[in-house]
Amino acid sequence: MTTQHKYLITVIGPTAIGKTAMAIEIAKHYNCEIVSADSRQFFKEMAIGTAVPNNDELAAAKHHFIQNISIFDEYTVGDFERDAIAKLDELFATNNFAVLVGGSGLYIDAVLKGFDDFPDVDPAIRQQLIADFEERGIEYLQAELERLDPTHYRNVAKENPQRLMRALEVCIGSGRPYSSYLNIKKNSRTFTPIIIGLEAERETMYSRINERVDIMVDMGLIEEARELYPHKKLNALQTVGYRELFSFFDGEFTKDFALEEIKKNTRRFSKRQMTWFKRTEGAKWFDFKTPAATIINYIEDLL
Numbered sequence: 001m002t003t004q005h006k007y008l009i010t011v012i013g014p015t016a017i018g019k020t021a022m023a024i025e026i027a028k029h030y031n032c033e034i035v036s037a038d039s040r041q042f043f044k045e046m047a048i049g050t051a052v053p054n055n056d057e058l059a060a061a062k063h064h065f066i067q068n069i070s071i072f073d074e075y076t077v078g079d080f081e082r083d084a085i086a087k088l089d090e091l092f093a094t095n096n097f098a099v100l101v102g103g104s105g106l107y108i109d110a111v112l113k114g115f116d117d118f119p120d121v122d123p124a125i126r127q128q129l130i131a132d133f134e135e136r137g138i139e140y141l142q143a144e145l146e147r148l149d150p151t152h153y154r155n156v157a158k159e160n161p162q163r164l165m166r167a168l169e170v171c172i173g174s175g176r177p178y179s180s181y182l183n184i185k186k187n188s189r190t191f192t193p194i195i196i197g198l199e200a201e202r203e204t205m206y207s208r209i210n211e212r213v214d215i216m217v218d219m220g221l222i223e224e225a226r227e228l229y230p231h232k233k234l235n236a237l238q239t240v241g242y243r244e245l246f247s248f249f250d251g252e253f254t255k256d257f258a259l260e261e262i263k264k265n266t267r268r269f270s271k272r273q274m275t276w277f278k279r280t281e282g283a284k285w286f287d288f289k290t291p292a293a294t295i296i297n298y299i300e301d302l303l
Helices: 019-030 055-060 077-092 105-113 123-136 138-148 150-155 161-174 202-219 221-231 243-249 255-277 292-302
Strands: 007-012 034-036 097-101 192-199 284-287
Touching (some): 007 019, 019 034, 019 192, 019 292, 034 077, 077 097, 097 105, 105 255, 123 138, 123 161, 138 150, 138 161, 192 292, 202 221, 202 255, 221 243
Parallel strands (some): 007 192, 034 097, 192 284
16 A cells, blocks of 8 residues: 555635534545644643534544644644654555645645745844734734735734744844745655635625634633633734633723624634635635535545
8 A cells, every 4th residue: 555646635724614524524434534734723721712623523533633732832833844744654654545634824835835944043033022022012023024024924824923923033033034935945745635625605704703702602712711811921822712812801801892802803814814725726615515425526536
């Protein structure tokens, strides 16, 4: 089997579109395992707010990189690329198929195409950027990146301080735009990707997001965020669903306003996800209601 061709069936799309359910159906059909590329679901302490697969879903198909690290761990996209490729090499040793699924476009790209080769940067630059962020807020980071690298600024997740600081430290440390390093060096891959995109009309998508947030609250999202509140400055917690509740705990937001902000910011996040994923070369897009059997037939025709 190891001499035969290997296929990485990749399921992409915005949050709350049904990627997990589709990935599981595909994995069951090919009797293979799933590699998660959702950077928020890596963390053990963040279950409800990141919509990790439930116990039934995890039992239906084996998943990797779900709640595998702690919010106290430093874990970069480069670390994930290394670990995910090593896991795929292991899986492909005994199976010609594996499934990759997630809503983190940068992490999907790292597996499919390889991580870009960035220069080493003085750690003091990151420390200064962290201090600037804490003192001046995310707007300062946004303005600096727009000034130093307008090309990357147009594409970056502008509400994610970690992405902004990562780009800025490369700009400052190298004297060159972060975007100038993208797509230069790519590592070879031993598999062929088959990319499945799931999408919906915007109003449908937004309705699903609003419903998911309500379900998370019923499941205990506020209580989960309260337990994490003492660690609110950790990188892992600078994310939608927790940041807004921390503002509620700080007395800056009412509870109802915080929940509406979560919905609004998640809708914005989903829009950015679709902008990123729609650029994915070779992706075949399906309506989110498309039966798994139809998508599997599409995959079979490609094979």
